[in-house]
Amino acid sequence: MSLPQDLKYTKSHEWVRTDENGDTATIGITDHAQDELGDVVFVELPSVGDTFDKGETFGTVESVKAVSDLYAPIAGEVVEVNSALEDSPEKINEDPYGEGWILKLKTSGDSGDLLSAADYEKVMEEGD
Numbered sequence: 001m002s003l004p005q006d007l008k009y010t011k012s013h014e015w016v017r018t019d020e021n022g023d024t025a026t027i028g029i030t031d032h033a034q035d036e037l038g039d040v041v042f043v044e045l046p047s048v049g050d051t052f053d054k055g056e057t058f059g060t061v062e063s064v065k066a067v068s069d070l071y072a073p074i075a076g077e078v079v080e081v082n083s084a085l086e087d088s089p090e091k092i093n094e095d096p097y098g099e100g101w102i103l104k105l106k107t108s109g110d111s112g113d114l115l116s117a118a119d120y121e122k123v124m125e126e127g128d
Contacts, residue, residue: 003031003121004097008114010073011123015097016114018107025074028101029061029092032124037063040092045081046103052076058103061092073114076105 008016013033017026034040042062052058052072059070081103085091092100115123 003117005117007097007117008073009117009120009123010071010114012071012073014071014073016073017101023107024079025076025105025107026101027073027103027105028096029070030120031096033068034093034096034100037061037068038065039063040089043085043089043092043102045083045085046078048078048081050078051108052078052105061089070102072105074105074107076107078103079106080104 004015006017008018009030010016013030013036015028015030018024019026040061040063044060044062046052046058050058052075054072054075056072057069058072058078061068061070082091082101084099085102092102094100
């Protein structure tokens with residue numbers, strides 16, 4: 001799967017898609033991350049209204065191989081979670097940049113150190 005060029009990325013393998021106003025961000029994990037995890041069997045989601053600082057753990061993804069923390073790539077308040085993942089966590093494997101999104105945050109901080117697709121590709125080439 002090719003890396004979407006319109007998204008921003010973190011070194012911890014989350015992606016961010018900011019809406020046209022720049023005040024709401026959809027967040028998920030990258031294709032690379034879901035591939036490394038293997039089959040996702042459970043996703044722990046935060047609650048709407050929860051707030052997170054940048055870098056703070058907001059949930060977990062459990063696969064047949066491991067449990068991995070999810071880190072907020074930006075600060076904000078949860079305005080929506082992908083409740084479809086509760087019954088169908090495999091959507092993260094099947095469509096990590098589409099139906100496999102995890103949550104939406106109303107942003108409240110700087111997102112200046114997010115990586116471009118090209119920079120994220122370099123991180124993947126260098127290894128975790």
